[in-house]
Amino acid sequence: MTKKYLFLFPALLFLLVPLVNAQVVVSKEGSPKCVLDVSGLQSSGGKSELEFLQTLEDDLKRSGWFNVTKQGKGSYTVQGTCRQGGGALNVRCQVNNVMSGTITMNKAYDGRQAGRLAHNVADDIVWAIKKVKGMASTRIVLVGNRGGKKNIYVCDANGANMFQITHDNVICRFPEWSPDLSKLIYTAYITGYPDVYQINMGSNERKRVSAYPGLNAGASFSPDGSRIALVLSKDGNPDLFVMNSSGGNLVKITRTPYAAESSPSWAPDGDQIVFVSDKGGSPQLYVTGSGGGEAKRITWKGNENVAPDWGPDGRIVYTSRREGKYHICIFDPKNGKTTQLTTDWADYEDPSWAPDSRHVVCSKTVSYHSDLYILDTLGDPSLRLTTIQGEWYSPDWSSK
Numbered sequence: 001m002t003k004k005y006l007f008l009f010p011a012l013l014f015l016l017v018p019l020v021n022a023q024v025v026v027s028k029e030g031s032p033k034c035v036l037d038v039s040g041l042q043s044s045g046g047k048s049e050l051e052f053l054q055t056l057e058d059d060l061k062r063s064g065w066f067n068v069t070k071q072g073k074g075s076y077t078v079q080g081t082c083r084q085g086g087g088a089l090n091v092r093c094q095v096n097n098v099m100s101g102t103i104t105m106n107k108a109y110d111g112r113q114a115g116r117l118a119h120n121v122a123d124d125i126v127w128a129i130k131k132v133k134g135m136a137s138t139r140i141v142l143v144g145n146r147g148g149k150k151n152i153y154v155c156d157a158n159g160a161n162m163f164q165i166t167h168d169n170v171i172c173r174f175p176e177w178s179p180d181l182s183k184l185i186y187t188a189y190i191t192g193y194p195d196v197y198q199i200n201m202g203s204n205e206r207k208r209v210s211a212y213p214g215l216n217a218g219a220s221f222s223p224d225g226s227r228i229a230l231v232l233s234k235d236g237n238p239d240l241f242v243m244n245s246s247g248g249n250l251v252k253i254t255r256t257p258y259a260a261e262s263s264p265s266w267a268p269d270g271d272q273i274v275f276v277s278d279k280g281g282s283p284q285l286y287v288t289g290s291g292g293g294e295a296k297r298i299t300w301k302g303n304e305n306v307a308p309d310w311g312p313d314g315r316i317v318y319t320s321r322r323e324g325k326y327h328i329c330i331f332d333p334k335n336g337k338t339t340q341l342t343t344d345w346a347d348y349e350d351p352s353w354a355p356d357s358r359h360v361v362c363s364k365t366v367s368y369h370s371d372l373y374i375l376d377t378l379g380d381p382s383l384r385l386t387t388i389q390g391e392w393y394s395p396d397w398s399s400k
Helices: 048-061 116-130
Strands: 025-027 034-043 066-068 076-085 088-097 101-113 139-146 148-156 172-177 183-188 197-200 206-210 215-221 227-232 239-244 261-268 272-277 284-289 304-310 317-323 325-332 337-340 347-351 361-365 370-377 392-398
Touching: 034 048, 034 101, 034 116, 048 066, 048 088, 076 116, 088 116, 101 347, 116 261, 139 172, 148 172, 172 215, 172 272, 183 215, 197 215, 206 215, 206 227, 215 261, 239 272, 261 392, 272 304, 284 304, 284 361, 304 347, 347 370, 361 392
Parallel strands: 025 337, 034 066, 034 076, 172 392, 261 304, 325 347, 347 392, 370 392
Antiparallel strands: 076 088, 088 101, 139 148, 139 392, 172 183, 183 197, 197 206, 215 227, 227 239, 261 272, 272 284, 304 317, 317 325, 325 337, 347 361, 361 370
16 A cells, blocks of 8 residues: 555555456547637737636636637637726627527626636636536645645646645645635644644634544535544544534544544535445445445445545545556446546546546656646546646645
8 A cells, every 4th residue: 555545544454355346437438529719809919818818728628628729610609808907807708609699608807817817717618608617717725745845735727826825844634625615624743643624714724623532534524514524543443423614513423443444525415425444354435324324335346445535426536456556436326337537557546526527636646756637537638737846646626
Protein backbone atom coordinates (compact mmCIF):
# COMPACT_ATOMS: atom_id res chain seq x y z
CA MET A 1 0.00 0.00 0.00
CA THR A 2 1.07 3.58 -0.48
CA LYS A 3 1.67 5.92 2.43
CA LYS A 4 -1.70 7.50 1.67
CA TYR A 5 -3.63 4.75 3.44
CA LEU A 6 -1.18 3.67 6.12
CA PHE A 7 -2.33 6.05 8.83
CA LEU A 8 -5.97 5.19 8.20
CA PHE A 9 -5.33 1.53 8.93
CA PRO A 10 -2.54 1.58 11.53
CA ALA A 11 -0.72 -1.63 12.33
CA LEU A 12 -2.92 -3.70 10.03
CA LEU A 13 -1.78 -6.09 7.32
CA PHE A 14 -4.23 -6.46 4.46
CA LEU A 15 -4.76 -10.00 3.24
CA LEU A 16 -5.85 -10.86 -0.27
CA VAL A 17 -9.17 -12.67 -0.58
CA PRO A 18 -10.62 -14.59 -3.52
CA LEU A 19 -12.37 -12.33 -6.02
CA VAL A 20 -15.72 -13.07 -7.63
CA ASN A 21 -16.67 -12.17 -11.16
CA ALA A 22 -18.03 -8.64 -11.64
CA GLN A 23 -19.28 -6.75 -14.65
CA VAL A 24 -16.40 -4.44 -15.56
CA VAL A 25 -16.17 -2.17 -18.59
CA VAL A 26 -13.04 -0.29 -19.64
CA SER A 27 -14.09 3.17 -20.80
CA LYS A 28 -12.81 3.93 -24.31
CA GLU A 29 -15.76 5.60 -26.00
CA GLY A 30 -15.44 9.02 -27.55
CA SER A 31 -17.29 12.14 -26.53
CA PRO A 32 -20.15 13.43 -28.72
CA LYS A 33 -19.91 17.17 -29.36
CA CYS A 34 -21.85 19.88 -31.09
CA VAL A 35 -20.14 22.63 -33.09
CA LEU A 36 -20.24 26.01 -31.36
CA ASP A 37 -19.31 29.08 -33.39
CA VAL A 38 -18.00 31.94 -31.21
CA SER A 39 -16.95 34.27 -34.03
CA GLY A 40 -19.91 36.53 -33.36
CA LEU A 41 -18.68 37.60 -29.92
CA GLN A 42 -16.89 40.89 -30.53
CA SER A 43 -14.53 43.11 -28.52
CA SER A 44 -12.47 46.25 -29.06
CA GLY A 45 -9.22 44.38 -28.37
CA GLY A 46 -8.46 45.53 -24.83
CA LYS A 47 -6.32 43.33 -22.59
CA SER A 48 -9.14 42.33 -20.25
CA GLU A 49 -11.50 41.78 -23.19
CA LEU A 50 -9.04 39.44 -24.89
CA GLU A 51 -8.47 37.59 -21.62
CA PHE A 52 -12.22 37.13 -21.29
CA LEU A 53 -12.62 35.81 -24.84
CA GLN A 54 -9.69 33.39 -24.55
CA THR A 55 -10.80 32.08 -21.15
CA LEU A 56 -14.37 31.62 -22.41
CA GLU A 57 -13.17 29.66 -25.43
CA ASP A 58 -10.89 27.50 -23.26
CA ASP A 59 -13.69 26.85 -20.77
CA LEU A 60 -16.11 25.78 -23.49
CA LYS A 61 -13.52 23.36 -24.91
CA ARG A 62 -12.71 21.96 -21.45
CA SER A 63 -16.40 21.31 -20.81
CA GLY A 64 -16.17 18.49 -23.35
CA TRP A 65 -19.50 19.28 -24.95
CA PHE A 66 -18.36 21.44 -27.87
CA ASN A 67 -16.09 21.72 -30.85
CA VAL A 68 -15.43 25.45 -30.71
CA THR A 69 -14.90 27.23 -34.01
CA LYS A 70 -14.53 30.76 -35.38
CA GLN A 71 -15.27 29.78 -38.97
CA GLY A 72 -18.86 31.00 -39.08
CA LYS A 73 -20.30 27.50 -39.10
CA GLY A 74 -21.90 25.74 -36.16
CA SER A 75 -25.06 24.11 -34.89
CA TYR A 76 -25.06 26.89 -32.27
CA THR A 77 -23.67 30.40 -32.52
CA VAL A 78 -22.56 32.82 -29.80
CA GLN A 79 -23.07 36.49 -30.56
CA GLY A 80 -22.61 39.62 -28.51
CA THR A 81 -20.10 42.14 -27.24
CA CYS A 82 -17.40 42.40 -24.61
CA ARG A 83 -16.43 45.94 -23.63
CA GLN A 84 -14.24 47.46 -20.94
CA GLY A 85 -15.79 50.49 -19.24
CA GLY A 86 -15.82 52.12 -15.83
CA GLY A 87 -13.28 49.67 -14.43
CA ALA A 88 -15.44 46.67 -15.30
CA LEU A 89 -16.16 44.35 -18.19
CA ASN A 90 -19.63 44.52 -19.72
CA VAL A 91 -20.70 41.46 -21.68
CA ARG A 92 -23.80 40.80 -23.74
CA CYS A 93 -24.09 37.17 -24.81
CA GLN A 94 -26.70 35.55 -27.03
CA VAL A 95 -26.71 31.86 -27.98
CA ASN A 96 -28.66 30.83 -31.07
CA ASN A 97 -29.82 27.40 -32.16
CA VAL A 98 -29.10 27.45 -35.90
CA MET A 99 -31.27 24.46 -36.78
CA SER A 100 -34.41 25.68 -35.00
CA GLY A 101 -33.75 29.40 -35.48
CA THR A 102 -34.43 30.05 -31.80
CA ILE A 103 -32.55 32.02 -29.15
CA THR A 104 -31.28 29.63 -26.48
CA MET A 105 -29.78 32.24 -24.15
CA ASN A 106 -29.67 36.02 -23.98
CA LYS A 107 -27.99 37.55 -20.91
CA ALA A 108 -25.95 40.56 -19.82
CA TYR A 109 -23.02 40.36 -17.43
CA ASP A 110 -20.59 42.71 -15.75
CA GLY A 111 -17.59 42.13 -13.50
CA ARG A 112 -14.07 43.25 -12.72
CA GLN A 113 -12.32 39.89 -13.10
CA ALA A 114 -12.17 38.76 -16.71
CA GLY A 115 -11.43 35.12 -15.88
CA ARG A 116 -14.19 34.77 -13.29
CA LEU A 117 -16.69 36.46 -15.61
CA ALA A 118 -15.75 34.13 -18.46
CA HIS A 119 -16.21 31.09 -16.19
CA ASN A 120 -19.74 32.20 -15.32
CA VAL A 121 -20.67 32.82 -18.96
CA ALA A 122 -19.24 29.45 -20.01
CA ASP A 123 -21.30 27.60 -17.40
CA ASP A 124 -24.44 29.44 -18.50
CA ILE A 125 -23.79 28.44 -22.11
CA VAL A 126 -23.30 24.80 -21.09
CA TRP A 127 -26.59 24.86 -19.20
CA ALA A 128 -28.45 26.64 -22.01
CA ILE A 129 -27.40 24.11 -24.63
CA LYS A 130 -26.86 20.84 -22.74
CA LYS A 131 -29.00 21.36 -19.61
CA VAL A 132 -26.18 20.13 -17.35
CA LYS A 133 -24.18 22.00 -14.74
CA GLY A 134 -20.96 23.55 -15.93
CA MET A 135 -17.66 23.26 -14.10
CA ALA A 136 -15.77 26.38 -15.18
CA SER A 137 -16.82 28.58 -12.24
CA THR A 138 -16.18 25.90 -9.61
CA ARG A 139 -13.11 25.55 -7.43
CA ILE A 140 -10.92 22.71 -6.21
CA VAL A 141 -9.36 22.35 -2.78
CA LEU A 142 -6.23 20.24 -2.60
CA VAL A 143 -3.11 19.42 -0.62
CA GLY A 144 0.25 20.73 -1.79
CA ASN A 145 3.67 19.57 -0.66
CA ARG A 146 6.21 22.22 -1.57
CA GLY A 147 9.70 21.66 -0.25
CA GLY A 148 8.41 19.25 2.37
CA LYS A 149 5.86 21.77 3.67
CA LYS A 150 2.35 20.36 3.39
CA ASN A 151 -0.59 22.78 3.31
CA ILE A 152 -4.12 23.24 1.97
CA TYR A 153 -4.57 25.17 -1.30
CA VAL A 154 -7.50 26.23 -3.48
CA CYS A 155 -7.54 26.83 -7.25
CA ASP A 156 -10.03 27.41 -10.05
CA ALA A 157 -11.30 24.45 -12.06
CA ASN A 158 -8.73 25.23 -14.77
CA GLY A 159 -5.85 25.33 -12.27
CA ALA A 160 -5.56 29.12 -12.26
CA ASN A 161 -5.60 31.41 -9.21
CA MET A 162 -3.91 28.92 -6.90
CA PHE A 163 -3.71 30.31 -3.38
CA GLN A 164 -2.59 28.89 -0.07
CA ILE A 165 -5.14 28.45 2.73
CA THR A 166 -3.06 27.02 5.60
CA HIS A 167 0.52 27.75 6.65
CA ASP A 168 1.08 25.01 9.22
CA ASN A 169 3.61 23.03 7.15
CA VAL A 170 2.43 19.73 8.64
CA ILE A 171 0.76 16.58 7.35
CA CYS A 172 -2.77 17.44 6.23
CA ARG A 173 -5.21 15.31 4.28
CA PHE A 174 -8.74 14.95 2.95
CA PRO A 175 -9.86 18.59 2.56
CA GLU A 176 -13.51 18.88 1.59
CA TRP A 177 -15.90 21.72 0.80
CA SER A 178 -19.13 22.26 2.65
CA PRO A 179 -22.13 22.17 0.26
CA ASP A 180 -22.51 25.98 0.37
CA LEU A 181 -18.71 26.47 -0.02
CA SER A 182 -18.58 28.56 3.17
CA LYS A 183 -16.33 26.08 4.98
CA LEU A 184 -13.51 23.61 4.49
CA ILE A 185 -12.99 20.55 6.65
CA TYR A 186 -9.81 18.47 6.76
CA THR A 187 -7.46 16.38 8.89
CA ALA A 188 -4.14 17.82 10.10
CA TYR A 189 -1.35 16.91 12.52
CA ILE A 190 -1.02 20.43 13.96
CA THR A 191 -0.73 19.12 17.52
CA GLY A 192 1.22 16.07 16.43
CA TYR A 193 -1.96 13.98 16.29
CA PRO A 194 -4.58 13.58 13.53
CA ASP A 195 -7.46 15.93 14.39
CA VAL A 196 -10.29 17.33 12.25
CA TYR A 197 -10.37 21.07 11.62
CA GLN A 198 -12.92 23.37 10.00
CA ILE A 199 -12.08 26.67 8.29
CA ASN A 200 -14.61 29.44 7.69
CA MET A 201 -13.79 30.70 4.18
CA GLY A 202 -15.31 34.11 4.86
CA SER A 203 -13.56 34.97 8.12
CA ASN A 204 -10.59 32.58 7.74
CA GLU A 205 -11.26 31.42 11.29
CA ARG A 206 -10.32 27.84 12.11
CA LYS A 207 -11.63 25.58 14.83
CA ARG A 208 -10.94 22.00 15.83
CA VAL A 209 -14.18 20.01 15.59
CA SER A 210 -12.87 16.55 16.48
CA ALA A 211 -9.91 15.77 18.73
CA TYR A 212 -10.71 12.44 20.34
CA PRO A 213 -7.84 10.20 21.44
CA GLY A 214 -6.40 8.36 18.48
CA LEU A 215 -7.42 8.86 14.87
CA ASN A 216 -9.77 11.65 13.72
CA ALA A 217 -9.92 11.57 9.92
CA GLY A 218 -11.86 11.48 6.67
CA ALA A 219 -14.49 14.06 7.63
CA SER A 220 -17.22 14.54 5.02
CA PHE A 221 -20.19 16.94 5.02
CA SER A 222 -23.71 15.63 4.45
CA PRO A 223 -25.46 17.05 1.35
CA ASP A 224 -27.36 19.59 3.46
CA GLY A 225 -24.25 20.54 5.46
CA SER A 226 -25.84 19.77 8.82
CA ARG A 227 -23.85 16.60 9.62
CA ILE A 228 -20.33 15.26 9.28
CA ALA A 229 -19.30 11.65 8.77
CA LEU A 230 -15.80 10.79 9.97
CA VAL A 231 -13.62 7.98 11.26
CA LEU A 232 -12.56 7.78 14.92
CA SER A 233 -10.45 5.22 16.76
CA LYS A 234 -11.29 6.42 20.25
CA ASP A 235 -12.93 3.07 21.10
CA GLY A 236 -10.16 0.92 19.63
CA ASN A 237 -10.13 0.18 15.91
CA PRO A 238 -11.22 2.94 13.50
CA ASP A 239 -15.01 3.05 13.14
CA LEU A 240 -17.42 5.26 11.23
CA PHE A 241 -19.25 7.99 13.18
CA VAL A 242 -21.68 10.82 12.35
CA MET A 243 -21.96 14.08 14.27
CA ASN A 244 -23.49 17.48 13.66
CA SER A 245 -21.40 20.02 11.77
CA SER A 246 -20.39 21.88 14.93
CA GLY A 247 -18.95 18.72 16.47
CA GLY A 248 -21.72 17.53 18.81
CA ASN A 249 -24.28 14.71 18.94
CA LEU A 250 -21.81 11.96 18.06
CA VAL A 251 -23.38 8.70 16.79
CA LYS A 252 -21.44 5.50 16.14
CA ILE A 253 -22.39 3.94 12.80
CA THR A 254 -20.15 0.86 12.52
CA ARG A 255 -18.86 -1.58 15.13
CA THR A 256 -16.07 -3.71 13.72
CA PRO A 257 -13.69 -4.68 16.54
CA TYR A 258 -11.26 -6.55 14.28
CA ALA A 259 -11.27 -4.24 11.26
CA ALA A 260 -10.80 -0.60 10.30
CA GLU A 261 -13.01 1.84 8.40
CA SER A 262 -12.07 4.97 6.43
CA SER A 263 -13.07 7.46 3.72
CA PRO A 264 -16.84 8.05 4.19
CA SER A 265 -18.82 9.79 1.44
CA TRP A 266 -22.54 10.63 1.50
CA ALA A 267 -25.17 9.64 -1.04
CA PRO A 268 -26.78 12.65 -2.77
CA ASP A 269 -29.97 12.23 -0.72
CA GLY A 270 -28.07 11.94 2.57
CA ASP A 271 -29.66 8.59 3.45
CA GLN A 272 -26.62 6.40 2.86
CA ILE A 273 -22.83 6.51 3.26
CA VAL A 274 -20.22 4.66 1.25
CA PHE A 275 -16.99 3.89 3.10
CA VAL A 276 -13.94 1.64 3.11
CA SER A 277 -13.56 -1.35 5.43
CA ASP A 278 -11.03 -4.18 5.55
CA LYS A 279 -13.30 -6.48 7.53
CA GLY A 280 -13.35 -8.95 4.62
CA GLY A 281 -9.55 -9.19 4.55
CA SER A 282 -8.73 -6.32 2.19
CA PRO A 283 -9.94 -2.72 1.86
CA GLN A 284 -13.24 -2.72 -0.03
CA LEU A 285 -16.24 -0.40 -0.45
CA TYR A 286 -19.35 -0.83 1.66
CA VAL A 287 -22.63 1.08 1.86
CA THR A 288 -24.64 1.61 5.04
CA GLY A 289 -27.48 3.83 6.21
CA SER A 290 -26.46 7.24 7.51
CA GLY A 291 -28.09 6.30 10.81
CA GLY A 292 -26.44 2.89 10.96
CA GLY A 293 -27.54 -0.60 10.00
CA GLU A 294 -26.10 -3.51 8.07
CA ALA A 295 -23.30 -2.60 5.65
CA LYS A 296 -23.39 -4.07 2.14
CA ARG A 297 -20.18 -4.72 0.21
CA ILE A 298 -20.29 -3.29 -3.33
CA THR A 299 -16.77 -3.93 -4.75
CA TRP A 300 -15.25 -7.31 -5.50
CA LYS A 301 -12.63 -6.82 -8.20
CA GLY A 302 -9.29 -5.29 -7.16
CA ASN A 303 -6.84 -5.98 -4.34
CA GLU A 304 -7.86 -2.67 -2.75
CA ASN A 305 -10.83 -0.41 -3.42
CA VAL A 306 -10.57 2.89 -1.56
CA ALA A 307 -11.24 6.66 -1.57
CA PRO A 308 -14.88 6.65 -2.76
CA ASP A 309 -16.73 9.82 -3.78
CA TRP A 310 -20.51 9.54 -4.27
CA GLY A 311 -21.40 11.80 -7.18
CA PRO A 312 -24.42 14.01 -7.80
CA ASP A 313 -25.91 11.59 -10.35
CA GLY A 314 -25.67 8.62 -7.98
CA ARG A 315 -22.50 6.99 -9.31
CA ILE A 316 -19.52 6.28 -7.04
CA VAL A 317 -15.98 6.99 -8.22
CA TYR A 318 -13.12 5.32 -6.36
CA THR A 319 -9.52 4.09 -6.54
CA SER A 320 -8.91 0.41 -7.32
CA ARG A 321 -5.57 -1.38 -7.15
CA ARG A 322 -5.31 -3.72 -10.14
CA GLU A 323 -2.25 -5.43 -11.60
CA GLY A 324 0.01 -3.52 -9.23
CA LYS A 325 -1.29 -0.01 -10.05
CA TYR A 326 -3.98 2.30 -8.70
CA HIS A 327 -6.72 3.06 -11.22
CA ILE A 328 -9.88 5.17 -11.19
CA CYS A 329 -13.14 3.22 -11.45
CA ILE A 330 -16.83 4.06 -11.29
CA PHE A 331 -19.55 1.93 -9.72
CA ASP A 332 -23.17 2.53 -10.69
CA PRO A 333 -25.53 1.35 -7.90
CA LYS A 334 -28.47 1.37 -10.34
CA ASN A 335 -27.15 -1.50 -12.46
CA GLY A 336 -24.15 -2.82 -10.53
CA LYS A 337 -21.79 -2.05 -13.41
CA THR A 338 -18.19 -0.99 -12.83
CA THR A 339 -16.30 1.12 -15.38
CA GLN A 340 -12.52 1.49 -15.31
CA LEU A 341 -11.41 4.94 -16.50
CA THR A 342 -7.60 4.64 -16.44
CA THR A 343 -5.53 1.88 -17.98
CA ASP A 344 -1.94 3.15 -18.22
CA TRP A 345 0.94 2.46 -15.82
CA ALA A 346 0.62 5.58 -13.69
CA ASP A 347 -0.99 5.53 -10.25
CA TYR A 348 -4.29 7.43 -10.04
CA GLU A 349 -5.75 8.22 -6.61
CA ASP A 350 -8.07 10.51 -4.62
CA PRO A 351 -10.88 10.95 -7.19
CA SER A 352 -13.55 13.64 -6.78
CA TRP A 353 -16.56 14.34 -8.98
CA ALA A 354 -17.19 17.61 -10.78
CA PRO A 355 -20.76 18.94 -10.43
CA ASP A 356 -21.39 18.07 -14.09
CA SER A 357 -21.28 14.32 -13.22
CA ARG A 358 -18.97 13.91 -16.20
CA HIS A 359 -15.49 14.92 -15.06
CA VAL A 360 -13.33 13.64 -12.21
CA VAL A 361 -10.27 15.28 -10.67
CA CYS A 362 -7.63 12.99 -9.19
CA SER A 363 -3.93 12.73 -8.48
CA LYS A 364 -1.65 11.05 -11.00
CA THR A 365 1.73 9.79 -9.83
CA VAL A 366 4.55 8.99 -12.23
CA SER A 367 8.13 8.35 -11.05
CA TYR A 368 7.20 9.40 -7.50
CA HIS A 369 5.83 12.79 -8.63
CA SER A 370 2.14 13.67 -8.20
CA ASP A 371 0.03 16.22 -10.08
CA LEU A 372 -3.70 16.66 -10.43
CA TYR A 373 -5.46 15.65 -13.63
CA ILE A 374 -9.03 15.94 -14.84
CA LEU A 375 -10.49 12.77 -16.34
CA ASP A 376 -13.45 12.72 -18.73
CA THR A 377 -15.82 9.81 -18.16
CA LEU A 378 -16.96 10.07 -21.79
CA GLY A 379 -13.50 9.36 -23.13
CA ASP A 380 -11.88 12.72 -23.97
CA PRO A 381 -8.14 13.00 -23.15
CA SER A 382 -7.19 13.80 -19.56
CA LEU A 383 -6.09 17.34 -18.72
CA ARG A 384 -3.26 18.27 -16.38
CA LEU A 385 -4.50 20.71 -13.74
CA THR A 386 -1.41 21.56 -11.65
CA THR A 387 1.74 22.95 -13.24
CA ILE A 388 3.29 24.72 -10.24
CA GLN A 389 6.33 23.03 -8.69
CA GLY A 390 5.39 20.68 -5.87
CA GLU A 391 3.46 17.51 -5.12
CA TRP A 392 -0.32 17.89 -5.46
CA TYR A 393 -2.93 15.42 -4.24
CA SER A 394 -6.12 14.81 -2.20
CA PRO A 395 -8.44 17.11 -4.24
CA ASP A 396 -12.10 17.86 -3.64
CA TRP A 397 -14.23 19.54 -6.31
CA SER A 398 -16.74 22.16 -5.15
CA SER A 399 -20.42 21.48 -5.83
CA LYS A 400 -20.96 24.84 -7.51
